[in-house]
Amino acid sequence: MILLINTDLLVIGGGPAGMTAALKAAKKGAEVIIVERYHELGGQLIKQTHRFFGSKNEQAGTRGIDIAQGLTKEIQNMSVIKVLTEATAQGYYEDKIVTVSYQNKFRKIRAKRIIIATGASEKMMLFLNNDLPGVYGAGAIQTLMNLYGILPGKKVIMVGSGNIGLIVSYQLLQAGVEVKAVIEADSEIGGYLVHASKIRRIGVPIYTGYSVKSAIGKSSVKGAEIIKLDRNWQMIAGTERFIKADTICLAVGLRPLVSLLIQADCAMAYVPELGGDVPIRDENLKTTNDQIFVAGDAAGIEEATAAMLEGEIAGLKAASEIGYLSKDVITESRRLKKELRKLRNGPISRNIRKGLSKVRGDDNVKKNRYSHLR
């Protein structure tokens, strides 16, 4: 017989959003299960050795690894939270049950509310020989280097100058790896300029308006041919340059992991500013499925501070809907939403704000139903 586990709240994904969601709901009294694919909690935080930006009140200045450790400890100290590691949510069924592969055993979980905080996956990039050994995603390089202490190579070409590309370049330099160049297709650097200046003064050139035409090498990467792009991102013939390297690291963007949300018939919208298909939701992160909330990168690609605040907002609302009401819920929720608004108030979040304006409101819900995918 297959075990059916009942709980108040199921949180799918134990990264920054999932952890704060679970903690917030548990503190209000809810019984919580976290399903996490990896063998420890923390999500991408466990690879982030740099100090975080944001508000001092929300852990700014603290390194990602330490934020993960702090939250993990807090969760371990809450007996109402049960953590299933090496567990993957496999499907959402019409009887509102989620099936889970938990350490190779099959489990069914029935929860009054579900918070989906599955994060994102990395985008791949098309170029000749992109399947050569030595071509990595930035996440893989961080896993190898920062979790397992294994250097991916000796000379790296970084593709993408968003914050991930810049931060991973810095981490590679700290590990003693030579970063030959950062290549950026856009005409300007994508990430925070302080991150860019930080690697520039160590001697890493940043080539804006360039892309990778091909990886060079027979059995593994020996270098890359880069090429200048025009304003429409078309390659300009004759501008090819060869850069010698044994590793090409791709940091070319993320895409929300939303398959469970689609399966659960949550209305979706394609919002390029948020990284692709994302669920329509209200200000409490509730989707159009009354049982399901979303938080973190699965709701739209942003960064960990916003993800943690979203997790708290969703966790708070989910707990109160289950019935764990306390008199401070409304003021607390207001405070969290205000923090999040403040965080997203600057010019750097212009795209995020534009994207978010597209995922709220009843019109969208009708227009963007994904029922044809079911």
Added chain:
Amino acid sequence: MLRKTGIPTSDDLQSVTPDKERLLEGPVAIIECFNEIPCDPCFYSCPFKAIKKFSDINDKPELDYSKCTGCGNCIASCPGLAIFVVDYTKNRLSLPYEFLPLPSVGDKVWGLNRAGKSICQVEVIKVRDPDKNDKTAVISIKLPKKYLMEVRHIKVGDPNE
């Protein structure tokens, strides 16, 4: 141009540098933070309230040069490693450093400019790495006056490598 190369222009730098008179008075922080990002730890780090309270967390930091004593508390607080202290009276520069091995006092190391070019040899005169800095060491170096606003990183180890 900063947005294309990662190297601040002289205009950028001018906007965060006090006038000559203040520079000659003694140590002062130079906050090389040029885009509006949501971040405020520097405000909390300053014991003299020389960094203005942020009305919007996305504002760029504003330093009151008359209140700044050049203590350097803010250097390790900045997640962007964008704060430096220059002292024209002693030809000293303090900078954040997150590489191993740390240099020792007395070491001669290379001073690198904002483009990563080695431009002069400098002498390490102080290494601060207290627990509260959480692995961001603050290194003070002595260097020729003309390079105080040029050098922003150091290369430890054999300078000929």
